[in-house]
Amino acid sequence: MSDLNSFRNETRDWLEANCPESMRTPMSQGDVVWGGRKVEFKDPDQKVWMDRMGERGWTCPTWPKEYGGGGLNFEENKVLQEELMRIKARPALNSFGIWMLGPALLEYGTEEQKLKHIPKIVKGEIRWCQGYSEPGSGSDLASLKTKAEDQGEQYLINGQKVWTSYADECDMIFTLVRTGPLEPKHEGISFLLIDMDQEGVTTKPIKLISGKSPFCETFFDNATAPKENLVGGLNKGWSVAKRLLQFERNMIAGMGFGSASSGSSKKSDAKPTSGLATMAKRYVGEKEDKLDDSGLRNKIIDHDMNSQAFALTLRRAAEESKKSNQGPSAASSIFKYYGTENNKLRYEIMLEAMGTKALGWDGAEFGPEELAITREWLRTKANSIEGGTSEVQLNVISKRVLELPQ
């Protein structure tokens, strides 16, 4: 306990000395730092903050020190997160490397692969994207066709990926490729890391309903990758792919629950509040302390209760897996489905509260926050599609957890 206390004091001092003031202010979507060779910082402090945290391994606090991570245990990381929250520090670095590839490499990579790739993820030197989906292979991912042919020292890659988030801004792509054309579909897939800075790889942005173009079509036209870039063994990529999807789904499920504050009811004296109700009161007013729209109020109640119940469930799953020292508990199978459906609902409720104020596209007549909510509402529609659709999640629960016949 006293060790943890001194860790807290050291952490607090270090953060105080090293987190630039401007990195303790609220941020918008455009302020997210993704790192990589092509990174452009809006503010030099972003780089300072990323470099300092990366140097200490605290962009990936629980990863082993030998690969550049922070080497913190569960309790220490909790302290670090609390201290970061306390000073309202922005995340120093976000990336698919941190969320998905790193955790998968730590489990499936060779020593060389870990030493080569993980430190660069921690420091934000390389930005990764995910090349799974193809035009003919979405939910049925294992039907993918992009092929990698053995050329002795290297693989020759041909085919097309789609919905590749941020492909045009990334340095490297982790892909699923077909290496065993004759094997059953799940057994002919390999997990391959490909450098995007080569002639054989091109990307073409796709515009979303939210007006942004965060993802691309990615074409492989005689692209190459060295043999050492194959992760998890030849034709054994499906296991790596599935494990990585678990990391991805947990990440997506947790969006909108960053602090999970509604899930904790420890002896703090903070009076409970509802973010949705507070905003709704601003738009529709109140009567005797109650939101002056009983239909909307009921929807907010449902949503608040479900959000609290969900946050509690995230916490319970963490406590359960910590206690049993086993992998994710059965509860975690619902996270992607429930978290994303709930998040979509949240935005629908905001729209209902804001009325026409939520339906602006641009211009000075709408507040910047209002315009942001409109775009975010549109973006949430993808939450229940990306990383495996809600229907696919329900299939997984039926099959793997409930063991219903196929």
Add this chain to the structure above:
Amino acid sequence: MSLVLNEEQSYLKDTARDFAKNKTPVSHFRGVRDSENPECFDREIWKEMANLGWSGILIPEEYGGSDFGVAGIGVIFEELGRTLTPSPMFSTAVVCASLIKEAGNEDQKKEYLTKIASGDVTLAFALEESSRHSPTNLETVAKKDGDSYIVNGEKTFVLDGGFADFLIIAADSGKGTSLFIANKDTKGIDIKATPMVDSRNSANITFNDLKLSSSDLIGEENGSDQIIEEVLDISRSVISAEMFGGIQEAFDVTLNYLKERDQFGSKIGSFQALQHRAAIMFSEIELCKSCVLESLTSFDEGSNDIPRLASLAKAKIGEVFHLVSNEAVQMHGGIGVTDEYDIGFYLKRARVAEQIFGNVQFHKDRYAELTGY
């Protein structure tokens, strides 16, 4: 609050599970119902439950209990809820024991808590006055008359009121609510059993110039509103645990049926229309589990959010029991609506239990008020 059980709680839960499985499977409930025993429970079984120490779980050791806490009794109720075990335990050992523990004087505690712990008396709480939960603005009045009180009014949905040896009566005494304890046979008490759809006991009770003395007063005159609220929250949390047991059992039984029943040359559980509904129910049940645990442990760990957590649990569990009991019947097809099959019992219990100390909408509203909207 802790969301995993400690050793003591796990032990109680395991014991209760064995008991429910061996002594009170659903066939026990069916037997009691078919026997048309007006008490709607089996005194032998109740004696055994008391011998296991269950009726004393909320009672301090000095009065013969074990003081294992709300979570301790909650996990027992969860297991009893699975098999719909009928007993006076909720009214006697949760609601009334808590009222006396919180508000009673030393003599009353000695007299009643000891006998509750040993299983020698049953009690019922006469609170409700209309078809919906409404714990405030009571119309039953207690008028002071020298050293005594004259009580007049009508109570309804008094759980276990048809047989309980003693009644705890909530009445408006002018400047607040007072609680009184009275032997059921006292002159001025008229009890009419109300056979309910879940085949458990409850009653309408009329007080007609019921004369009580000041020694029958539990707690301060006019001073029980706060205590009633606190005890209601304990009771809501525990009944939520019972309901959660019912939810799980109804779901498990249905899941088994989906894996057994053949139609169109396949197990019906292979049809995606049913699979997705089952998966959605599973998700909701996982949420319920967290709400029940958080609420049950909030009392023992001294949370300052007890009322909100109790309302969260009661509303969420009420809603999901609704969903699961309906789906369970539907997914059983024709046999689901037969009396011979047990699944309909859960539908009936779900609706009655939902009404106990506040239905879904009552607790949604309360949750919002406690959250500032």
